[in-house]
Amino acid sequence: xxxxxxxxxxxxxxxxxxxxxxxxxxxxxxxxxxxxxxxxxxxxxxxxxxxxxxxxxxxxxxxxxxxxxxxxxxxxxxxxxxxxxxxxxxxxxxxxxxxxxxxxxxxxxxxxxxxxxxxxxxxxxxxxxxxxxxxxxxxxxxxxxxxxxxxxxxxxxxxxxxxxxxxxxxxxxx
Amino acid sequence: xxxxxxxxxxxxxxxxxxxxxxxxxxxxxxxxxxxxxxxxxxxxxxxxxxxxxxxxxxxxxxxxxxxxxxxxxxxxxxxxxxxxxxxxxxxxxxxxxxxxxxxxxxxxxxxxxxxxxxxxxxxxxxxxxxxxxxxxxxxxxxxxxxxxxxxxxxxxxxxxxxxxxxxxxxxxxxxxxxxxxxxxxxxxxxxxxxxxxxxxxxxxxxxxxxxxxxxxxxxxxxxxxxxxxxxxxxxxxxxxxxxxxxxxx
Numbered sequence: 001x002x003x004x005x006x007x008x009x010x011x012x013x014x015x016x017x018x019x020x021x022x023x024x025x026x027x028x029x030x031x032x033x034x035x036x037x038x039x040x041x042x043x044x045x046x047x048x049x050x051x052x053x054x055x056x057x058x059x060x061x062x063x064x065x066x067x068x069x070x071x072x073x074x075x076x077x078x079x080x081x082x083x084x085x086x087x088x089x090x091x092x093x094x095x096x097x098x099x100x101x102x103x104x105x106x107x108x109x110x111x112x113x114x115x116x117x118x119x120x121x122x123x124x125x126x127x128x129x130x131x132x133x134x135x136x137x138x139x140x141x142x143x144x145x146x147x148x149x150x151x152x153x154x155x156x157x158x159x160x161x162x163x164x165x166x167x168x169x170x171x172x173x174x
Numbered sequence: 175x176x177x178x179x180x181x182x183x184x185x186x187x188x189x190x191x192x193x194x195x196x197x198x199x200x201x202x203x204x205x206x207x208x209x210x211x212x213x214x215x216x217x218x219x220x221x222x223x224x225x226x227x228x229x230x231x232x233x234x235x236x237x238x239x240x241x242x243x244x245x246x247x248x249x250x251x252x253x254x255x256x257x258x259x260x261x262x263x264x265x266x267x268x269x270x271x272x273x274x275x276x277x278x279x280x281x282x283x284x285x286x287x288x289x290x291x292x293x294x295x296x297x298x299x300x301x302x303x304x305x306x307x308x309x310x311x312x313x314x315x316x317x318x319x320x321x322x323x324x325x326x327x328x329x330x331x332x333x334x335x336x337x338x339x340x341x342x343x344x345x346x347x348x349x350x351x352x353x354x355x356x357x358x359x360x361x362x363x364x365x366x367x368x369x370x371x372x373x374x375x376x377x378x379x380x381x382x383x384x385x386x387x388x389x390x391x392x393x394x395x396x397x398x399x400x401x402x403x404x405x406x407x408x409x410x411x412x413x414x415x416x417x418x419x420x421x422x423x
Contacts, residue, residue, distance in 0.1 A: 163415045
């Protein structure tokens with residue numbers, strides 16, 4: 001075998017090694033990207049209850065293997081009877097290091113009977129992902145409060161109420 | 175043969191690059207800079223819920239940075255000069271610190287600053303308004319769902335409605351429901367870019383009814399957003415102060 005032939009074989013071996021190496025790196029990168037898909041689940045029970053009862057919550061919020069920074073669950077009216085204020089309650093739940101959360105949200109004692117939604121929004125910093133929603137039916141108002149599992153709720157912020165108009169002459173850029 | 179290997183290497187690199195970019199996770203937005211007059215993005219309003227801060231102190235100090243011991247940049251009175259409660263829209267969800275980053279109802283449009291959580295009470299809403307100036311369309315959304323869509327009159331070429339993210343700061347009921355503002359008028363946290371004053375006010379952008387319903391859907395105003403009286407009445411039954419309003423230019 002000549003020196004020239006040996007150099008040619010060596011060059012081919014380098015190319016083969018580079019090709020295999022890049023393919024492995026690519027496969028690892030693809031696997032990493034797939035792991036980074038956002039996932040979320042929400043379980044709420046029971047599916048119906050009276051005003052004053054609690055809805056137990058648990059689920060997951062994660063991007064790949066990384067837990068979300070927050071999970072916000074929202075109970076809101078789907079039908080608003082005339083003369084009633086819409087029910088609009090939010091609960092911030094702490095997301096554990098494995099991406100799971102659990103807690104509870106209380107149904108207001110005066111919540112009118114009807115259809116509601118229990119919805120989830122996951123947050124990673126200011127980025128929202130993984131919206132989920134389950135229906136909930138309020139059967140009647142003013143039922144006794146039932147016990148709920150120990151929640152890991154950190155903050156409960158009430159829903160904002162509609163603005164009350166003040167009489168006055170607008171000076172806006174009409 | 176060496177050329178074929180080179181082609182194979184290039185192909186592998188291309189496949190890997192393309193596949194990674196197609197499967198890359200969404201970038202995670204970090205907290206914005208803690209400065210007054212931070213530019214805002216209409217996309218940031220597309221959240222399932224927004225945090226509203228209502229002042230509980232007679233004056234609320236505004237800080238450029240959330241640093242203990244720093245001097246406030248300014249302070250805003252509560253009630254406001256027009257007599258209503260002082261409200262803010264949170265620019266970021268509240269964290270575990272004693273500070274909240276909020277958008278300000280002051281010039282220049284898009285201003286933000288930091289307030290002490292002790293000076294405000296928090297509430298939340300999943301309601302929002304989205305206005306597209308080109309299509310003259312207003313959408314009222316509950317979460318991501320469009321609950322109402324209606325035509326809207328917007329600013330003229332000389333006095334355009336400024337695009338950006340704003341929020342509702344006040345709700346007025348004019349003495350004459352058949353007047354130019356209709357039965358109700360919302361004031362926003364934004365101001366005309368062309369006018370410094372208007373009709374004795376600060377050229378605040380408003381959303382209101384009208385006594386000229388035929389002008390709704392056209393470029394007719396000094397910057398305000400005009401909807402029919404029926405639409406403004408529907409909104410008044412629902413929207414809290416602090417509701418985010420995204421205006422897409």
